[in-house]
Every structure is written in structure tokens, then in C-alpha cells.
Amino acid sequence: MTDCRYLIKRVIKVVIAVLQLILLFL
Known part of the structure; x- marks a missing residue:
């Protein structure tokens, strides 16, 4: 099962982390 x-929460955390990195480099 x-x-x-859990998978969705993991994906959301990864997406947020990537967005934060992109904002840092803008």
C-alpha cells in the first residue's frame, strides 16, 4: 500500500525548494 x-508532500517540498533556489538566483 x-x-x-506522503508522496505528494514530498513533491511539494521539493518544488518549493527549487522555487526558492530560482528566486535566489534571479
Whole structure:
């Protein structure tokens, strides 16, 4: 049984981290 909510939270955290890095370099 795979936990979809856990995967979604992981993906959201990664996306937020990438967006923060992009904003730092702008």
C-alpha cells in the first residue's frame, strides 16, 4: 500500500525548494 499523501508532500517540498533556489538566483 503506497501512501499517496506522503508522496505528494514530498513533491511539494521539493518544488518549493527549487522555487526558492530560482528566486535566489534571479
